[in-house]
Amino acid sequence: MLARQYGYAVTPRPAAQMTPWALAEILASSGYRFPPWTVLTALPPLILVIVLTSPALLSGALGFPGLFLWMGLTGGGSGLILALWAGLIERRRRTRNMATMIQREPWQAWPCRAESTHQSRSHVVTRVSLLAPDHSVAAQHTVRFRMETWQAMTDGYGVLLFAGDLRFASVIADPRTRRTYLTSPTQEDAAEREGPRSSAVEDELTRQAIGWIFSQ
Template structure:
């Protein structure tokens, strides 16, 4: 877990075990598996409807009726059966996609620790993620993409160094409860993954994790909790970032130990 070295050098909390072993990951995993079960149940219903409709087609063909009504009924029921089969195939595809998303996410959670970073978040209602829908689904599952597709705002997430300067910036679609839990856009975020690539993020109590992709360039952002002494050297004062870090550390330790 060498990718967590920077967080440790900053004095930020890093989970002693892989993220998959934490209670939050297990809870989110349970919700994702419930989504998969619902998709499978829906697929079975569509398959049953398709089978019943096909049986009706065969029955109409077997019943001696006037050729006109029989042909019309056959065509109608055949089209219905085809529609159900198409819906079944689409649902099965979504189910397979959900399974792959769970597997990909579990590999990430199993191979990396949680890192707890202070952050500043900016909501970007009209911006789009730099990763594709397929990439999002591979990392986190279909519910994140649906949130964004349905008009959910994107967020620029700035991880902060101890002096309040921006260390790295990511873009993702935070869950609403995570965003509203930030005080004036300031708070702490749990990060899982290599900081050079797409990571999973979460905040304690949030309904879901979300993928976040690093931006190639960090935009200008005012420094938080930083002053300069008379020699011009940059100094961190006990302030907002320190308070966030201490509070986040207490919360993380209670969840990891609990």
């Protein structure tokens, strides 16, 4: 594990045991915000439209314009429902995988630098650089932070908790705001990342990551 090689703090037990709040937070920080019943409630109106318009369609009373309108309404509605349902299934799969990960993997304390790539009222999509002791970038992940986490990072810097493999989708948490997020590795070439540089802020973050106490 690279964090151990760098001398950063690593928990002796799995992340979920060290921070019980993290497991529950994974679901809350997932991408979709609607429950399955919202998809199911869209089915009856669609079925009703099909049932009521089918006789007119078969008799030719709708004509070609009506036929195209009917196809657009039913096809579009069916496609939307399928897309929403597929999104829910994918969300549950990712959430299950991440929950399993933090029940198996320890937390690693990493000095991080976050840069905003897109911002809305409540969330900020960031590129998070996990920094080596010489301040070079060990890995970069895309994380959709809630605004409170983004604002808690002074000038985009902070020590964050990471669980998983740096090369793959993982989990990252901010112990100050007690928020947990899913991550995905960036596709940037490692050769294009920033090399070592001198920074008093990053020196301090490195010291914090090495001496990190996970109860703080």
